[in-house]
Amino acid sequence: MPSRESYEVCQEEKPLVQKAKREANQEDILAAALGMRMGPQKPSATFWQPLKLFAYSQLTSLVRRASLKESDWPSRSEKAHNFKVHTFRGPHWCEHCANFMWGLMAQGVKCTGLKSEGLYRISGFSESVEEVKSRFDKDGEKTDISVNAYEDINIITGALKLYLRDLPVPVISFDAYPRFIEAAKLTDAEKKLEAFREALALLPPPHAETLKYLMAHLKRVTQNEKFNLMNAENLAIIFGPTLMRAPNTDAITALNDIRYQRQVVEVLIKKEDVLF
Numbered sequence: 001m002p003s004r005e006s007y008e009v010c011q012e013e014k015p016l017v018q019k020a021k022r023e024a025n026q027e028d029i030l031a032a033a034l035g036m037r038m039g040p041q042k043p044s045a046t047f048w049q050p051l052k053l054f055a056y057s058q059l060t061s062l063v064r065r066a067s068l069k070e071s072d073w074p075s076r077s078e079k080a081h082n083f084k085v086h087t088f089r090g091p092h093w094c095e096h097c098a099n100f101m102w103g104l105m106a107q108g109v110k111c112t113g114l115k116s117e118g119l120y121r122i123s124g125f126s127e128s129v130e131e132v133k134s135r136f137d138k139d140g141e142k143t144d145i146s147v148n149a150y151e152d153i154n155i156i157t158g159a160l161k162l163y164l165r166d167l168p169v170p171v172i173s174f175d176a177y178p179r180f181i182e183a184a185k186l187t188d189a190e191k192k193l194e195a196f197r198e199a200l201a202l203l204p205p206p207h208a209e210t211l212k213y214l215m216a217h218l219k220r221v222t223q224n225e226k227f228n229l230m231n232a233e234n235l236a237i238i239f240g241p242t243l244m245r246a247p248n249t250d251a252i253t254a255l256n257d258i259r260y261q262r263q264v265v266e267v268l269i270k271k272e273d274v275l276f
Helices: 004-034 045-067 100-113 126-142 153-166 177-185 189-201 205-222 232-243 251-270
Strands: none
Touching: 100 153, 126 153, 153 232, 177 189, 177 251, 189 251, 205 232, 205 251, 232 251
């Protein structure tokens, strides 16, 4: 017969066991939403925990947005882009985007951070990230984001992600969004590439140029995977909901689209050389 002591130990351990089961179920649900194939060996805690925190925030945002009444939605700016030609490779100057994105990637990530472990997955301090964004809003291309000003490269990558998330119209615009999702669902490789080309053709010129430049940069990030541990799938999980948002859809559809958003960005990164 079990002793009273062993019974009390079992009672104390029961909540811990139940908590572990709940967390395992949450991880499985999250993996399913992201469209990740999980084998017997799940990702290590050092990879999974930051990813889980990021993805949960995205899911929460989607559900909250879908639950709003139409009258509560934030107004969408359709501000036109006005280009001025630059001589360096990449997009033309845009008065709407200012020099924010190009300065960040040219000065910071491209030059000093490509080999930083967890690049774009690890977030910098939020106050420092907001500071970088404010400085770019104020000083434009004169903003100093060198290693002397910001030693932590994650502050720079965090500012870039924040900027892209805050765009009133996502880089992959609302009008083109359905075509990208449908393209991601195709299984035939040639038909999928052709569908992606057709979807890209629907993007306004500033959005297409921005996406082209960003995908070329992310492709370079994956070429340093040996050091930064970031492949196309990892980057797509992060940039999927950052670059595209479902236009006025319900929560269930938004959750179902998450895996296809990831697949869209993953294809754009892997096939950057043939799509752009």
